[in-house]
Amino acid sequence: MCTENNEVYVNIYDKKNDNIESKLLEEMVKELVACTMPLNFHIEALKCQSIIIRTRLVRQMKAYGGVGTEECKEADILKQDFEGLIPLIEYKNVWKNKYEEYKEKLEKAALETTGKILLFNNKPIDPRTHLVCGGSTENSENIEGNAVRYLRRVLCNYCEDSPYSLNYKDISIDELEKKLGLELTNDNFMKDITINKFIDNVVRDEQDRVTRIKIGNKEFSGKEIMEILDINSTRFSWRPQIIRFFTVGKGDGLGLCQYGANSMANNQTLAEEILKYYYTGVIIKKIQNPCINKPLEGKIIMIDPAHGGESSDDNVGNHGLREKDVNLSIALYLVKELESIGANVYLTRDKDEVIHLNDRAQMAKDIGPDFFISIHQNYFSHCSKSGTEIYYFRGDKMAKELAEEIMPVLTNEMNTLNKGIKSAEFFLLREIPVSSIHIEVAYISNFDEERILMSKDFRKKAAKAIAKGFINFYKYI
Ligand SMILES: [Zn+2]
Ligand SMILES: [Zn+2]
Numbered sequence: 253m254c255t256e257n258n259e260v261y262v263n264i265y266d267k268k269n270d271n272i273e274s275k276l277l278e279e280m281v282k283e284l285v286a287c288t289m290p291l292n293f294h295i296e297a298l299k300c301q302s303i304i305i306r307t308r309l310v311r312q313m314k315a316y317g318g319v320g321t322e323e324c325k326e327a328d329i330l331k332q333d334f335e336g337l338i339p340l341i342e343y344k345n346v347w348k349n350k351y352e353e354y355k356e357k358l359e360k361a362a363l364e365t366t367g368k369i370l371l372f373n374n375k376p377i378d379p380r381t382h383l384v385c386g387g388s389t390e391n392s393e394n395i396e397g398n399a400v401r402y403l404r405r406v407l408c409n410y411c412e413d414s415p416y417s418l419n420y421k422d423i424s425i426d427e428l429e430k431k432l433g434l435e436l437t438n439d440n441f442m443k444d445i446t447i448n449k450f451i452d453n454v455v456r457d458e459q460d461r462v463t464r465i466k467i468g469n470k471e472f473s474g475k476e477i478m479e480i481l482d483i484n485s486t487r488f489s490w491r492p493q494i495i496r497f498f499t500v501g502k503g504d505g506l507g508l509c510q511y512g513a514n515s516m517a518n519n520q521t522l523a524e525e526i527l528k529y530y531y532t533g534v535i536i537k538k539i540q541n542p543c544i545n546k547p548l549e550g551k552i553i554m555i556d557p558a559h560g561g562e563s564s565d566d567n568v569g570n571h572g573l574r575e576k577d578v579n580l581s582i583a584l585y586l587v588k589e590l591e592s593i594g595a596n597v598y599l600t601r602d603k604d605e606v607i608h609l610n611d612r613a614q615m616a617k618d619i620g621p622d623f624f625i626s627i628h629q630n631y632f633s634h635c636s637k638s639g640t641e642i643y644y645f646r647g648d649k650m651a652k653e654l655a656e657e658i659m660p661v662l663t664n665e666m667n668t669l670n671k672g673i674k675s676a677e678f679f680l681l682r683e684i685p686v687s688s689i690h691i692e693v694a695y696i697s698n699f700d701e702e703r704i705l706m707s708k709d710f711r712k713k714a715a716k717a718i719a720k721g722f723i724n725f726y727k728y729i
Contacts, residue, residue, distance in 0.1 A: 382503025
């Protein structure tokens with residue numbers, strides 16, 4: 253049985269050779285950490301980078317709802333997008349006598365974070381990094397134009413001592429012209445450029461000879477300059493040839509500052525704390541292995557087909573369709589769906605019989621499932637009302653999250669209106685000590701919805717959609 257997270261595979265499309273290969277996610281994490289962070293960094297910093305790389309890959313993986321690569325439908329990533337995907341053994345000649353040490357460090361960093369990724373709103377984040385921020389990281393909107401909630405500016409004086417914190421680069425005017433697509437040297441404004449506090453107060457005679465000039469805080473005559481600088485004439489002009497650009501930090505400042513992370517690690521901060529510092533509001537969770545196709549393995553779900561029995565107080569449609577029957581039918585399909593993805597499923601009733609609410613609550617108490625799902629069909633005195641509603645008990649965060657996964661799939665599959673996810677104090681929601689939701693699949697009092705509820709296909713669809721919601725919920729455990 254492959255339930256281990258270290259057996260997750262990624263499909264890689266190699267555009268050059270036009271083929272797809274599968275590689276272990278955890279192997280790729282090591283290889284990509286090796287080429288994206290200095291390996292003399294602290295193990296906790298390398299663990300941060302392992303989680304970051306894993307998040308980047310999982311974010312693209314189709315098995316986790318990722319978009320894959322445009323280049324190839326069947327693949328998760330394009331090899332050419334991830335330079336450095338090479339077996340560690342190939343670093344032997346590069347790392348030389350450090351090879352064993354670095355390899356061990358990479359293995360430890362991957363192993364101790366196995367399967368862990370960064371999530372925001374239950375989705376893998378885009379984990380941006382840079383080498384040195386130089387005092388503070390940056391808000392995403394200042395770099396990329398759009399505000400990303402987990403890419404917020406945070407202060408960072410941890411990278412102060414990095415080799416890149418202060419630096420400069422001399423760039424010649426020629427290079428500047430070439431790279432920026434400018435033509436400065438022919439422009440008159442570049443001639444005799446006066447730079448405040450550097451060269452100004454220039455006085456010339458009618459022959460265009462410099463008579464007075466101020467350089468820095470000193471005044472000179474044109475002749476003095478000619479003699480001191482050993483230039484040919486007092487009829488001179490100037491233009492800058494090289495501009496020195498001073499820099500603080502290295503990189504765009506988005507997300508995690510690598511040198512900062514390393515220095516936090518050296519000060520005994522653990523990887524997950526460091527990540528939460530640089531990525532605002534994220535949580536760190538382990539992914540489920542999708543290869544088993546049983547993402548609900550080990551989970552106990554209790555399904556409650558509401559009402560039941562001939563004397564039931566259930567809702568009845570205009571054409572006589574009874575809610576109790578629809579509920580049971582959807583529930584029975586749902587049992588099959590959930591069992592096929594590994595769940596252990598219990599029903600409060602499996603036939604048309606009367607079961608009191610107290611007894612249903614007691615069953616849930618006895619079994620203690622991970623989730624209790626009540627299935628209903630709605631009713632309103634006017635037939636125009638339609639749509640899907642889901643209720644949870646106030647404060648039950650897990651139930652609300654599950655409802656948020658089920659609602660979009662269910663309304664999309666059934667083509668019903670999303671009437672909202674609401675908190676309620678219904679007897680079962682209140683009495684049952686485990687996370688519970690109450691689904692009103694559709695309005696039996698609405699002609700169109702009564703018609704679809706009559707159809708076996710639609711009941712099956714509803715069950716499939718609820719199961720899909722569960723899969724999405726349990727994608728990251
Ligand atoms: Zn920093
Ligand atoms: Zn009902």
